[in-house]
Amino acid sequence: MKNKAAKVLAMALSAAMVLGTVPAFAEDGGDKQKVVYWAQWSENETQAEVLKDAIARFEENNPEYTVEVNWAGREVRDIMRTSIDSGTVIDIIESGYDRILGQLGEDYLIDLTEYVAGTDFEASISEGMASFAKGFTSTGDSWYYIPAQPFVGTIFYNKAIFREAGIEALPTTWAEFMDCCQKIVDAGYAPMTIDDAYMECLYTAYLGMIMGTDSIEEMMNDSASPLWDDPAVAQMAKDFGEMVEKGYFAEGTGSFVFPAAQNTEFAMGTTAMYYNGSWLPNEVADITGDEFEWGAMFFPAPEGATEDYTTYTTGCQFYAVPKTAENVEGAVKLIEEFTSLQTQTDLLEKCQCIPVINGLELPESLADCGTLMETATKAVPWCYASTISAEVKAVSNASFAKLLSGEIDADGFVQEIADQMN
Amino acid sequence: MKASVRICEAQKRHNTEQFGAMGLKSPIVFTDGNGGVKVKHRERLFMAGYLGPAVLCFLIIFAYPLIRTILMSFFVIPGISSPVSEWKFAGLDNYIGMFRNGVFLASLNNIWRIWLIGGALTLAIALFYAVILASGVKGKKFWRSAIYLPNTVNAVALATMWLQYVFQNKFGLLKTLFTSLGWTSLAKINWTSPKYLFWGMLLSYVFGSVGYFMLIFLAGIERIPSDLYESARIDGAGAWVQFTRITFPLIRDVFRTALTLWTIGAVNFFTWAKMFSTRISTITVTPVYFLYDKVFGGSGTASAIDAGGGAAVGVMIAVIVLIVHVAINRLLKEEVYEY
Structure with a gap:
């Protein structure tokens, strides 16, 4: 009896297994062409x-x-x-643009x-x-990279605290x-803070204003670069x-350690300024609520700056179509949908993303970022460099963290950099 | 006569099928001097049939990447999957470069401290708990589960809990606890500051590891016959003597295994280092973290990819594990006790 029951059960399971594959064939879509999209978002975002x-x-x-997505x-x-x-x-x-370009x-x-x-x-x-994406191509006028979501690197500030402190004009110089x-x-507030994830943005922004992008690109990729002995490094420290x-x-x-500073200091309203990207208002929306008064400013020009005060750092996520793609036309059509007015409006309203198309008004939280983009005289890559080597980053980040925590002073920072940069 | 041969043949076939189906050797009992070669051949076929898939898997999953990684470590390679035609021979440059690289040397120093200090703490605490649990303490099942519990939590979640709650500098668990106890100097410690970040990371890693090793030790201790302890107690031996003369010698092989497992875990230390430093930093960098940034470009602004250098780091990690394993085997020689 037991044996019979086992046989019946085995047959039922086998049948279920075989039938289970049927919908898969049906879903295959017959004549439909498949567009395979690999997203940089997790499915729950x-x-x-x-x-x-x-x-x-x-x-x-x-x-x-039919679209197949890998979140x-x-x-x-x-x-x-x-x-x-x-x-x-x-x-x-x-x-990210740096990954698409570099890899x-x-x-x-x-x-x-x-x-x-x-x-x-x-x-x-x-x-x-358009000029940002085309600028990275060999001809300077090709569409290898399609902008997906631009971002601005900026010092965000709490307008309410600035008002309370009586600050009427945004600082343009270091003084x-x-x-x-x-x-x-x-x-009665703390002026500024930073998380470990963005520390390199802070010191490269300072140095970049004095030394320019080429120098930052060189020194952040070559620990033996003589540029590390430049007086600007000691001045920054x-x-x-x-x-x-x-x-x-x-x-x-x-x-x-990220996101401690942005969540418990800046978003909670105890610290007035925090360096980050324009995705910040969306990331901390649950903490700040709607009342938070968002401001964004250019990085103040340090003494000896060669870049204009109105220089800002930027970047963008890119869509791209690999040479191994099997459905280029479908891919371009889907990208068209992603960059359509409807999708860009949804991204703006639901995720506070800066749109890649004209004609959309930014929300209050990003209005200043929009102003920065409009009034800027120069846009430079995020951290003033398209790549930063692990060797340099590991040393400069550790020493900068020690400087900010008060473990070493400016002279100690310069000494550590001199000792550890090969 | 013919009928008996047929019966014998049939039985031989039957047995061979039976044994074969069970993955055992074919029944040699039926062979004679002349037929022995034939059966050996069949044995080889059985062995090949059963071992083949496993050997093939080993070759594809372990041997091929191992050999390719060793080869890659002698070349300059723009990407981990770059075709061989793009490789440029560099001799020992990748290795020499690493030993001149301050960040790689910092990673070795960190891993040495994790292995030595973290290992001593983890294994000592785990052994201590195991001995207590094996001593017949009340609520053994509860305590065993409670101590093992952190191992059931994902390392990322555990590290986040330590970073954003336990070590939080204003309202964190340690801050509140030490303040309420009046231990102001301890309450002042900022565990995520550059000065203490490494130790904070090590402390939380030890917390997350103790339960696993406690279970290993406990299993070793529980197989020791209780009459040995009874006899020792009758002879007047105290807890310490019982531990040093009975428990520890009899779980020596378990300890050796635990030490090897700890070494492998420590040398491959990555998740905790990544969680405690969102961007690579000499304070918490480990060889695998460094390797990750070299091969995949790291987090934040991408670093230039150096798959050859990353492969050299990988080979050196493997060599370190081998050296430590050999050293452990030499220092803690296997001694078989019968009990």
Whole structure:
């Protein structure tokens, strides 16, 4: 009896297993062409929710296509090149501009210029974004990289604290910045803080204003570069060291492991300024609520600055189509949907993302970022460098953290850098 | 006669199938001097049939990457999956470069401290707990589960809990606890400051590891016959003597295994270092963290990819594990006690 029951059960399970594969065949979509999209978002992120809606619209409007998404998250950067090398079919890859440029570049990607010609995308993309993306190509006028989500590196500030401290004009020079910090201290707030994840942005922003992008690119990729002996390095250490001495950094700065500073200091309204990217308002929206008064400013020009005060750091996530793509036309159509007015509006409203197309008004939290982009006289890459070597970053970050935490002073910083940079 | 041969043949076939299905050797009992070679051949086929998939898997999953990584370590390679035609021979430059590289040397120093100090703390605490639990303490199951609990939590979640709650400088657990006890100097310690970050990381890693090793030791101690302890107690031996003369000598092989496991875990230290420093820093860098940044470009602004250098780091990690393993085997020689 038991044996019979076991046989019946085994047959039922086998049948279920076989039948279970049937929907898979049915879902294969018959004549439908598949577009494979590897996203840099995790499936539970708000951006992914917006893009899912965009994909649904795309599939409805283009019934000949079906979209397969790999919600790979930020780690897509670690696997995209090896996946393409191993022959994995990817029609759209999405990642930070530095990763797409550094790991893929034109050798791996299709020139989409002829596909893009005459599309809604080409008509609506903002000029700034178009020149940013085209500027990285060998011809300077090709569409290898499609802007997905631009961002601005800036000192965010709490307008309410600035108002309370009586600061009427934003600081444009380092001296004015120090005065501004003093007023904030007098008003009973900590002027500034930073998380470990963005420390390199702070010192490269300072040094970049004096030394320019080429020098920062060189020194951040070559620990033996004589540029590390440039007086600007000692000046930077002295100025930040002075900020520490005067109590212009929130207590614990130099010790904050991301996102401690942004969540418990800046978003909670106890610290007035925090260096970050324009994704910040979205990241801390649950903490700040709607009442938070967001401000963003250019980096104050230190003494000896060669760059204009109106220089700002920027970057962008890119979409790109690998040479191994099997459905380029479908990929370009899907990118069109991603950059359409509807999707860009959704990204703006639900995720506070800066749009890549013209004609959309930024929310209050990003209004100042928009002003920076409009009034800037020069845009430079995030951290003033397209790549930063692990060797340099490991030493400079550790020493800068010690400087900000007060463990070493400016002279100690210069000494550590001299000792450890090979 | 013929019928008996047929029966014998049939039985031989049957047994061979039976034994074969069980993955055992074919029944040699049926062989004679002349037929022995034939059965040996069949044995080889059985062995090949059963071992083949495992050997193939080993070759594909372990041997091929191992050999390729060793080869890669002698070349300059732009990407981990770059075709061999793009490799440029560099001889020993990758290795020499690493030993002149301050960050790699810092990573070795960190890993040495993690292995030595973290290992001493983890194994000592784990052994201490195991001895207490094996002594017949009340609520043994509860305590065993409680001590093992951190191992069931994902390392990322555990590290986040330590960073954002336990070590939090204003309202964190340690700050509150030490303040309420009046231990102001301890309460003042900022565990995530550059000065203490490494020690904070090590402390939390030890916390997350003790339970695992406690279970290993406990399993070793529980197999020691209780009459040995009874006899020792009758002879007047105290707890310390029982531990040093009975428990520790009889779990020596377990200790050796635990030490090897700790070494492998410590040398491959990555998640905790990554969690305690969002961007690579000499304070917490370990060889695997350094390797990750070299091969994949790291976090934040990407670093230029150096797959050959990363491969050299990988080979050196493997060599370190081998050296430590050999040293452990030499120092803690296997001694078989019968009990």
